[in-house]
Amino acid sequence: MKDIRIGIIGFGTVGSGLAKTLYEQKDRLRQKTGANLTLARVADISITSLPKEYSDVVLSNDANDIFNDPEIDIVVELIGGMEPARTFMLTAIAKGKHVVTANKALLSIHGKEIFDAAVKNNVEVGYEASVGGGIPIIKALKEGLVANRINYIKGIMNGTANYILSQMTDRGLPFAEVLKKAQELGFAEADPTYDVEGIDTAHKLAILMTIAYGLDVRLDDINVEGISSIEPIDIEYARKFGYRIKLLAISRNHGDNIEARVHPTMVPENHMLASINGAFNGILINGDTVGDVLLYGAGAGMMPTGSAVAADVVDISRNILAGAINRVPALSYLPEHIGKPRITPMTDLVCPFYFRVTALDKPGVLSIITGIFGKHGISIRSMIQPGQDAGEPVHIVFRTHRAAEAAVKNAIKEIDALEICSAPTVKIRILNPE
Amino acid sequence: MKDIRIGIIGFGTVGSGLAKTLYEQKDRLRQKTGANLTLARVADISITSLPKEYSDVVLSNDANDIFNDPEIDIVVELIGGMEPARTFMLTAIAKGKHVVTANKALLSIHGKEIFDAAVKNNVEVGYEASVGGGIPIIKALKEGLVANRINYIKGIMNGTANYILSQMTDRGLPFAEVLKKAQELGFAEADPTYDVEGIDTAHKLAILMTIAYGLDVRLDDINVEGISSIEPIDIEYARKFGYRIKLLAISRNHGDNIEARVHPTMVPENHMLASINGAFNGILINGDTVGDVLLYGAGAGMMPTGSAVAADVVDISRNILAGAINRVPALSYLPEHIGKPRITPMTDLVCPFYFRVTALDKPGVLSIITGIFGKHGISIRSMIQPGQDAGEPVHIVFRTHRAAEAAVKNAIKEIDALEICSAPTVKIRILNPE
Known part of the structure; x- marks a missing residue:
């Protein structure tokens, strides 16, 4: 029976969760893949021994021991952060290892470099655990x-x-x-x-x-x-x-x-x-x-994240077994079809808003405030003025129809400059209806 | 560029939804697979022409025209029901075609025959659309x-x-x-x-x-x-x-x-x-x-179901392109690891229950009914007796703690036999808490 050999870098919460998953699900995964998915190596700078059920696993303080082992098929990076995670990923890829990570921070900043290197070296990058924990x-x-x-x-x-x-x-x-x-x-x-x-x-x-x-x-x-x-x-x-x-x-x-x-x-x-x-x-x-x-x-936790990392390990193992590396492009679209985004400026955003204005409770205040909203083209959908305490600051709470972010910014600036307003206006966006 | 050729049997709601999806998503699917996924043939006994956007698609009234076309890679069965759907699936498989279906009735009754035939012929069976419509x-x-x-x-x-x-x-x-x-x-x-x-x-x-x-x-x-x-x-x-x-x-x-x-x-x-x-x-x-x-x-509908069927078509296309047929076993476990179930008899089920008893509103009725529940070991969690109309039938509504199905059956039989009970007792199971 074919053996797929896995190395984990970082034996913290998620790393030990993955080890536990591979250990507990070993029979089940064999029944589903026809192969042994074996945790062969762990590298971690801060531990000196592994739990006794991992007696066949080689522990090391140096990730290079994993990269340099020609029998390791898949390297799982679970140390998080930028460096040395980035270097570890790139080194593993350069050595022809498939890589799996839960490191969303790394991917959202250095993703292109990592995915490009993987394509060049014909290896896979699994990152199911980077978003939504155990949710596939x-x-x-x-x-x-x-x-x-x-x-x-x-x-x-x-x-x-x-x-x-x-x-x-x-x-x-x-x-x-x-x-x-x-x-x-x-x-x-x-x-x-x-x-x-x-x-x-x-x-x-x-x-x-x-x-x-x-x-x-x-x-x-x-x-x-x-x-x-x-x-x-x-x-x-x-x-x-x-x-x-x-x-x-x-x-x-x-x-x-x-x-x-x-x-x-x-x-x-x-x-x-x-x-x-x-x-x-x-x-x-x-x-x-x-x-x-x-x-x-x-969305997080040792075992749910372990479930997602293990799913990547199985997915890549199946591609190794079938000789079908990068059967699905790592980023869904083939690299030549990935373009540059044009992000909508926040000032162009239109949505309903919630405002909490803090103003002195004087006659005419509401008229002044709603006048400013009206001037900026912001239409009020409903209003609550919970307290009443003449001469003291009270909250006036508004819910608007869809309004432009730029107009809202200008209106709030004008309202907050009023002498009757005693605290900055609070603004919270409301989900656009479909 | 490689071409994957698809034949659809049955151009009803889901069939035309799949055709529409393959047509509208053609560029996107090419950017994700590097291949053309082409609807080549449609067989349907009740239509004489296809919409004009499908001018390159060959329409036929005979499904054999699809099975006998050596260029067809994937046959999608969307006629539903048992026969001739079963025969069509088995014929396609025997001809070495991969098959996709949304036919849950067929699979839940003749699944084993179909999946065994697919393994024997080294073809795939996709059935994502059979459960949950567009939900993957x-x-x-x-x-x-x-x-x-x-x-x-x-x-x-x-x-x-x-x-x-x-x-x-x-x-x-x-x-x-x-x-x-x-x-x-x-x-x-x-x-x-x-x-x-x-x-x-x-x-x-x-x-x-x-x-x-x-x-x-x-x-x-x-x-x-x-x-x-x-x-x-x-x-x-x-x-x-x-x-x-x-x-x-x-x-x-x-x-x-x-x-x-x-x-x-x-x-x-x-x-x-x-x-x-x-x-x-x-x-x-x-x-x-x-x-x-x-x-x-x-969970249903022309386009959501089309989305799921199309996902199967893409999945199989990727396996064809990568030479990785049956990379994932059709039924998740390898065939030799699929056993026979032992189903819990309903009489062994334990869960909380809701009962609506219809009884004459006489003194002592509640005592008689709760006495029967108690005798059968059914513990009442709460009770509502909404109406009050002496001598007329009223509802008495109970919510129980976890109770055994067999005990419930016996208790209800006994209650319904009472002269004061004027209609059969309604029983609805309550979801077991985790």
């Missing part, structure tokens, strides 16, 4: 929905941010308090910047856009805003309007230009994405043939 | 979740039944009235038996179970109850208890035996499956590695 979204886009023009992508792609927003929504607690608790429970990292500021979500959106549209989309192309400035009061007002606040990745294919944005978004409460709570992810894809398809599941 | 559920199970023991499958797999239940729920209308309207609107067929009696859902569950567990599951193995006896009043009581009624396919892997059932089920209103409304499908898979994954989308 990359395969769905590349294969299941292959016969579709992708019209849009809308997704909750970061479990930490979704967990925090869900907790804020359920308990009415402020961001900082929920974040602290999430860190204690292990749902958020010590430095949560990538997760809560939307950067991790943007990494993932860049990858999905590349394969959805056949365009070389990079992190820099994505407009990003995080959730750290969201306040419980806005979650509460959102609820009164019938919305939930979610950190969404949104991309819409306009043909000659493409929206690419990550920001807190008010989602109608009966929308599928509104019901995705806690650390889960949900990704909605619309294709011209299939319509809406949504995939939901655990 | 077959590929997800066979490839994306390959490194998982599947613990359970729970799904809404019939759009017509879900549409009818959604309309009954939203409008409080009786089954017959909603069905009639659905037939007028084209959401239900003239003979709706397969859809509303759960048979179509059972076809699909048999296919999913086969690939999920590596067991040769047939339609006959599935316990099936439909929705035609569901009344608006039960939907209303379900809502009071916090449930929605859905026609669910449920299979749970107990290791030595496997649940296989299709029936109306009360689903907690905050469960993802409860929010799947209208003609949509949603399939929840739990794997030991990945946890819960849910896929949602259009």
Whole structure:
């Protein structure tokens, strides 16, 4: 029976999850592939021994021991970050090894270099685990929905941010308090910047856009805003309007230009994405043939991510066994058909908005504010003025019809300059209806 | 450039949807595969011409014209039903053609014969469109979740039944009235038996179970109850208890035996499956590695089904181009690892239940009924007795803790034999909590 030999670089959470998966599923994978998928080597700079079930696995502190082993077929990079991950990937590829990674940050910045090198060396790059954890979204886009023009992508792609927003929504607690608790429970990292500021979500959106549209989309192309400035009061007002606040990745294919944005978004409460709570992810894809398809599941974690990495290992193993390397192009479109994107400037964006204006409760204030909105062509759909406390600042909350981002920016600038306005106006975008 | 030539048998809704997809997506598919995927032939007994965009396609009334054309690589069977679909599939396979079908009824009854013939002739069988319409559920199970023991499958797999239940729920209308309207609107067929009696859902569950567990599951193995006896009043009581009624396919892997059932089920209103409304499908898979994954989308329709059929055509085309036929076993497990299932008898099933007892409103009635439940070891979780009209029949509605199906059957028999009970007791299963 044919043996496929695997080396893992980085034996942290995901690395040990993959090892566990390959170990526990070994019989099942043999029954499905007709081959032994064997973990042969692990390289990690910070461990000195492996759990006893891996007694046949060679541990090393030097990734080169994996690259230099001619019997290793597939190298799985699970150390994360830019360097030395990038160098490890390129070295493995140069040595003719197939590579698998969950490193969305690396791919969304250095993806082109890595994928070009893989094509040149006729090896595969698997990256199912880079988006949506265990959800098989990359395969769905590349294969299941292959016969579709992708019209849009809308997704909750970061479990930490979704967990925090869900907790804020359920308990009415402020961001900082929920974040602290999430860190204690292990749902958020010590430095949560990538997760809560939307950067991790943007990494993932860049990858999905590349394969959805056949365009070389990079992190820099994505407009990003995080959730750290969201306040419980806005979650509460959102609820009164019938919305939930979610950190969404949104991309819409306009043909000659493409929206690419990550920001807190008010989602109608009966929308599928509104019901995705806690650390889960949900990704909605619309294709011209299939319509809406949504995939939901655990977006992170040792075992779900291990499931996705293992799926890549199996996929590549099958191609090795069948002599069918790069049977499906790594980025869905053949390299010569991948173009440069033209990203829609945020100032050209049109969507409904939520505003929370803080103003002194004086007669005529509402007239002044709505006058400014009207002057900038912003049409109000509904308004709530919850408190009343003459002479003191109160909230006035607006929901608009579709308005231009540039007009909104100008209107808010004008409103915030008013003497009666005592705090900056809060603006949250509302999901465009289809 | 290599040309893959496709023949379609049956130019009805799905057949013309596939033709449209191959025509509209031709450039995109060429950019992804490096080949021309060309619709070369159509066979249909009831049409005499094709739309003008298919001027290069040869139309025939005889499917043999497709089988006998040596240039045809892939035959797509889209006539549905048992015969002549079965003979067409087997003939195509015998002629060395790869086959694609959306025919769940055929596969859930004659699947083994067809898959065995395909293995013998070294051709592929694609059947993505047989379950979940455009949702890439077959590929997800066979490839994306390959490194998982599947613990359970729970799904809404019939759009017509879900549409009818959604309309009954939203409008409080009786089954017959909603069905009639659905037939007028084209959401239900003239003979709706397969859809509303759960048979179509059972076809699909048999296919999913086969690939999920590596067991040769047939339609006959599935316990099936439909929705035609569901009344608006039960939907209303379900809502009071916090449930929605859905026609669910449920299979749970107990290791030595496997649940296989299709029936109306009360689903907690905050469960993802409860929010799947209208003609949509949603399939929840739990794997030991990945946890819960849910896929949602259009479960039927000309274009969504066309998307799935086209995905199979592309998949097989890629294997032809790469010389990698049957790179993934058609039924996920290699044929020698597919066993016989041991299906859990329904009498062994344990789940919570909903009961609506119709009894005369006399003192002591409740005591008699609850006494019978107690005698059979059925523990009541909550009870509603909505009306009060002394001497007239009223509803008494119960929700139980987990109870054994056999005990429930005996208890209901005893209750229905009481003189004070004026109508048969209605029983609806409640989704087992995880």
